[in-house]
Amino acid sequence: MGKKQREKLKPSEAKKPDAAVQFSGLALGNHKFRQFTGLDAAFGADLRDYPPYKDIPEQFRRGNTPFNDAVSALFFKGGKLEDFGLRLKPETNASAFFAALRSLLCSFAPPHEHKDAACAWLLSEYTELAPSA
Numbered sequence: 001m002g003k004k005q006r007e008k009l010k011p012s013e014a015k016k017p018d019a020a021v022q023f024s025g026l027a028l029g030n031h032k033f034r035q036f037t038g039l040d041a042a043f044g045a046d047l048r049d050y051p052p053y054k055d056i057p058e059q060f061r062r063g064n065t066p067f068n069d070a071v072s073a074l075f076f077k078g079g080k081l082e083d084f085g086l087r088l089k090p091e092t093n094a095s096a097f098f099a100a101l102r103s104l105l106c107s108f109a110p111p112h113e114h115k116d117a118a119c120a121w122l123l124s125e126y127t128e129l130a131p132s133a
Helices: 001-008 038-043 058-062 064-078 094-105 112-126
Strands: 022-026 031-034 086-089 127-129
Touching: 022 086, 022 094, 038 094, 038 112, 058 112, 064 094, 064 112, 094 112
Parallel strands: none
Antiparallel strands: 022 031, 086 127
């Protein structure tokens, strides 16, 4: 779907999942993430792949959390979760998580603030502090 077609969608239409969409098992609030592919990781997620900005908790929208700092550094410099003292929670599907994070981070679809807030929320839900050595 091209950018012009996406812009023509009404907000209620953009949220309707396609019947053939497979979900990754990851969710933030009421928003369920679809299964992202290698192409999504290379070219970015669509705007409909993000939770609505208004649904993202305020602390992530303000950008004042360690998760926002980690997302900003990952976006601009790259790195590993361990560089920020984080690790995936044991019950998290690593391939689904990293595919979602890569796809959301490299997208040009939303404003940067929306992308940063959504990815920080994702980190907060699916990672935990790693034990120090």
